[in-house]
Amino acid sequence: MTMRATKRFTGVLGAVVLLVACLLSGQAGAQQTSLAVDIQGPGQAKMNLVMARPFAGGGQMSPADKLQDLINKDLQFLPFLQLVPPSNIPGQLGGAKAEQIDFKPFSLAKVDVLVTANWTPGTNLGNVELRAFEVYSQKVLVGKGYDGVTDAQLPDIADRFCMELMAALTGQGGFFNSQIAFVKPSSGKGTDIWTVRPMGRGLTRVTSYNDLGMAVSPAWSFDGRRIVFTLIGSRSHYLGVWSGGGKPQVYTLPTTNVVSPRFLPDGQIAVSLSLRGKADIYLLTGGQQPGRAIASGPGIDVSPSFDASGRTMAYVSDETGSPNIYVKDVGGGSGRRITSSGYNTNPSISPDGKLVAFTKQMGGAQKVFVHDLGTGQETQVTSGGGSDENPSFAPDGYFIAFASTRSGQKKIYVTTRHGAPPVMVPTGDGPAQMPSWGPLPQ
Incomplete structure (x- = not known):
């Protein structure tokens, strides 16, 4: 038995999305399954997945192959899935539905998961389930149907x-419902902010300062609608805020140093400013001017990062002589040092407030580590050649973006968070750095 519910396919005029909830032989609750993987736990289980050759007529084979290639590329970002070639499985499927498959x-x-695709004639490129x-x-596990598919819809x-x-x-x-802001060189000596989906789609330039300045250190708001950044001009630093369209607003603050601005969940901005001879971390007022200091120890305090509750902040301080990672309650109190030695920078606290990713100097290079605030355990999650820096937790607290x-x-x-083999995010020609991961706006 098949139930189909229709709704508008967002972003493409006139397309219809059909949700297919396939129940096998009248079995109630066929969508309920015990097959699951604990991505947050310490282990990293692997599931074997096969994508069967699409069932399609001659007119649909080209889009069918293209869609299958897009799905394969998406699944390669999921380290708990091992893609098995269908040629490894003897025999052939009789169709795309359960009753047509010899499992x-x-x-x-x-094999743990089998994915099938069935194309039928219809408007545009046809219909696919x-x-x-x-x-x-x-x-x-999942059943979805799309009618009147167009070529532009296939990536979505x-x-x-x-x-x-x-x-x-x-x-x-x-x-698959998130976005990464990052920095790319622009013409001359400038740099600008860009955004991209983690699969490499939707590459968009946000700022266009070119030779006028360097836009650096972007950070998403928790709702994915705004980006805050530092604009380095010829004589001073400025605070930039981009609100999803048009030119960013630029604010002049009473200091020449404006370092690593970050949003709190409530929309406030925290930033490191040198107002009293050294850098401290301040909350800004509604007019984006300095309010109260939330980290002002004896050393230089920079690089704030906040959990989804807005109560816990990770940051960098050199009060013991070299940069180390600290955490503290935003409401008050002193910071607690969580790194024991070395040169440690670029903290990113997970949304649930349980982990802090950061960069540690290892000889002549930097590597990304994750510190568990509950157990105190520190784990190296990147290795190999090159230097890795600026980690940023994804909104799900599982993935981490970094520059390398x-x-x-x-x-x-x-x-x-477990150190899966890194996958490069397509960001176009030229270098890319300083990633910040945020959700798509709802």
Whole structure:
């Protein structure tokens, strides 16, 4: 039995999204499944996934192959999935629905998830139904249908399907519903802020200062609607705030040093300012002027980062002689040092406030580490050639973006809190650095 509910396919005029909830042989609750992976736990389980050859007529084979390639590229960002070539499985499918599939060969080959696609004639490129089955139980994990598909819709369809598959397996699918802000060189000696989806789509230039200045240190608001950054001019630093369209607003503060501005969940901005001979961290007022200091110890205090509650802040202080990572209650009290030795910078606290990712100097290079605030355990999550810096937790608290020179040119990469093999985020020609991860606005 198949139930179909229709709704507008966001962003493309006239397209219809059909949600397919496939129930096998009248079994109630076929969407309920025990197949799951704990992405937040210390282990990193692997699931074997096969994408079957699409079922399509001659007119749909080209878009069918393109969609399958897009889904494959999306799934390569998920380290808990091992993509198995369909040629490794003996026999052929009789169709894309459960009653047309012999699951035994997949089960014997230790395949956990089978993905099928079925194309039928319709308007534009036709109609497609995508299903992901749990092989052992033969239950449907995800079923989605799209009518009147256009070529422009294919990337969005791939992202939405993979988002729902990740959510079905892990309880979270925010990777495919997020965005990364970062810095690229512009003409002359300037730098500008750009944004991109973590899969490499939607590359957009946010600022256009070119030779007029260097826009650096971008940071998303918690609702994904604004970016705050530092604008370095020829004589001073300024605070920039971009609100999703047009030119950013630029604010002059009573200091020549404006370092690492960051949003709090309530929309306030915190920034490191040198107002009394050294850098301290201040909350700004509604007019974006200095308010109270929230970190003002004996050393230089910079690089604030806040959890989703807005109560806990990670930051950098050199009060013991070299830069180290501290955490403190935003409401008051002193900071607690969490790194024991070395040169440590660029903290990013996870949204749940349990982990802090940061950069540690290792010889002549930097590497990304994660500190567990509950256990005190410190784990190195990047290794290999090049230097890795500026980690930024994704809104789901699982993925981490960072900049690295491992390929020769500085680029943005994605790993996980457990240190999965990094995957490069496509950001166009030229270097890319200083990533900040945020959600798509709802």
